[in-house]
Amino acid sequence: MSVIIQNPLPGIDKAMVIVGSDLRGTIYGLYDISEQAGVSPWWWWADVPVRTQDGVWALSPNATQKHEPRPQGRSEPTGPPASRGMQILKIQDTPSVRYRGFFLNDEQPALTNWINANYPQGKYGPGFNHYFHSRVFELLLRLRANYFWPAQWNSMFNVDDYANQPLADAYGIVMGTSHTEPMTRATKEWSTFGEQYGGNGQWEYDTNNASVDPFFKYGAQRAVPYVANTLFTMAMRGSGDTALSLTQAEAIALLGDVVTKQRKIFGEVFEARNVTEIPQMWCLYSEVQGYYEAGMKVPDDITLLWADDNFGNVRRLPLANETSRTGGAGVYYHVDYVGSPRDYKWINTIQLEKTVEQMQLASARQANRIWMLNVGDLKPLEIPINHSMDLAYNTPQWGYDSVPKWLELWATREFGPEYASNISSIMDTYGMLAARRKYENIDMTVYSVINYNEADAILAQWEQLAQEAQAIYDKLGEDWKPAYYEMILQPVLGGQVVNQIHIGAGKNAHYTEQKRNAANEIFQQVLDAFKMDHKLTQRYHNLLGGKWNHFLDQTHLGYDYWQQPMRNALPPMSYVQDLETSLAGNLGVGIEGSNATVSGDDNYHTLSSEVLTLPPMDPYGPQTRYVDIFARGVLGCNWNINASQPYVHLSQTSGVTGGSNGTDTRIYVSIDWPSAPPAPNSTIVTLLITSSCEGGQWGNYGPPSVLLPVNNTLVPSNFTNGFVESDRHIAIEADHTSYSTSVNEVSYITLPGLGRTNCGVTLSPVLAPTQNTTTGPVLLYNLYTFTPTPITNITLFISPSLNQNGRERTLKYAIAIDDEVPQIRQFVPSSVSTAIFPTGWAGAVVDGVWGQSSGNTTTTSHKAFKVAGAHTLKIWAIEPGVVFQKIIIDMGGVRQSYLGPPESFRIGGSEEIGKAKTNFAGVDVRRWAKGVV
Structure with a gap:
């Protein structure tokens, strides 16, 4: 706490006194005052300027602050700096989590290269010395953290610099070692010094315990002066x-002996201490969780550190009968990872809303003794690090809807209040876009370039975000621009470029199949984006005289298996021969929803039919479809396109394509519904295309035409609220219920911003018991269908959560249409004790949802809509922790895409008839018809 005291000491009339319950508490108080005075925790690590003041005043509780702080995040105003008054009477409660910290891991190439460039090489490896660690420890304390696992790939914290451990103790930092390094000894210590302990040199307790035991013992002996600030990793x-x-059984028996011996060593080394009072933890990471669940036990005073799946999904949390252990429980959580199914270690890809959802679960289940965050190289993960440490310090303060507010407070501190709301919106949106699919997992096939305008909508979202981020950068004072670039602008521009590269490669492949000249233009655009990726990296590395050179050394383009590529590389692309004319003439015609081209033959339409069929149009579907007319020869050609019915409108009816003055043209087709044949009516409209080239001939093929199915459907007036079928499907964002029920204080809540496209829906409270379909709360969605089907596939996109409630309460949901008997679906398969992850997990974490991957059918149910008309879809979450994101009802019309069809038209919603979304984001995608930049 901090307080103003009258006459605290002789000769001092008044003093501001900072009192802590221990060394760290006092330091937290000092750094709190420092932060109020204008020093960000990231003043050094992210170059947030220290704001100068002409005075810093400690205000008494009833005083009125006379001087407002100057606008933060802008150039210095004219005249002297303003004074700053601080909140002094301040009491900080006990932190929610006792041990809060981060782990420097996966530190090659970025952090290691930076260390090698900035600190003397150590005797045994990179220079992770006390000068470096003093910066880390200060950051930890300014973030009100207290626990640290040092880098360990090629490092030895206690050996690389003998001042490291005493410095940590002086700072009050609790030192530990990673889940794979017991008794405070680094992995490299065994490979470097293990031979001095004799034996066969193997890290095997069953065959070499006579050597491993003294290795363990030295770790304890070395920690004697620092035992008050040491948390030992147990087992091995x-x-x-x-x-x-x-085998699992052999490992369980052996590890029981290992822990017994380690505890015996504590008794020998720390004679004056009760072994149960020495902080210890057993990390249930990877295969180790299986040991525990198969029956291995450790003494109750050892903290059980549960782990996520490396992708932010906690695998298991304490059950009711596990919460009374004196050592408690904690969580080891990743925001960076190296391993299968693929690394993610370039830049920030964390959606903060997901972190909140998972850690609120952990807190409610009393996994609050330790929260350890794997942060990779530290930079450029400043935002998720800061957020996680704040969440650990005061978990109740940061609920499910807190992310925008937290980001706004963070932005105010770093850049001032003027643009804080804008920055919050930018980074909240960034979190959704980046987490939708991590950069390392994007390839040219992920986003559809032909269906639902999906790829173009992705490009439009990134373009809008980049423009917003750049606009604020341009307004900031010069001193604030480095910090803004590091934490905001580079991630946004970098994310945009990666998406441009992969979507561009996808368009290049599509255009190559169509033999478009534009394939070559897209090829060049992708090359330009590839160069821009490098320029953004160099810009980062050159900031402030090269202060952060190497921190973006991490490769991120060109993955072909789980491990990082040795060099950034582009996806495979093609050129077409644009000095020759195609066999089907100088022009080609393509359409939305198809890879085919007419005139001519290809693999995607009936040979020599010269006819393509657009996806159907109806009043409740997308307001436009498109037809592309493009060059695939050497001549410029005049063309015309006409519809056989006057109620079909074309955005353009003539033009020139090819040659020096021509351009490829995307023609948008729309319907004047009041003029169309009245409902119910289905008509096929023909679009005829003619060309001036070659006397109106199309090489050796006939002229092309496009068919447009027009279905004028009508929902009866008594259906006033619900989603309407179009194009033989219905798509629904999960939070857009018609209504839902609440039973015995258990209900559904919306998790704002959690998901790939909108929000999540989950049960509350998270400690609710297992629900059933008879008395449990239910989500209801009113539907109106036009297509009777014997089998309809209903797929739910569900957050990739795991069975954190244990094997007896696996994650399930139930589903029913109208009054049928609900069908219960266990979408996270049960794992046998020897399996680390359930079947389908790899696809779920890459996609960001259960239900996306073609081989994962655990969230697809087969239902019948035997009669057209009004229906009600009912969905129950059987267990807390199930997070619904999106519902797709496929009556035979759903086409391939990553995010699914755009949300369907909703009667009683805000849409107008004939104005349904043409893409999932509802953004204008017309400018992206010709490229990616």
């Missing part, structure tokens, strides 16, 4: 972050 794993080379 295989060498170098691997499993023991034993």
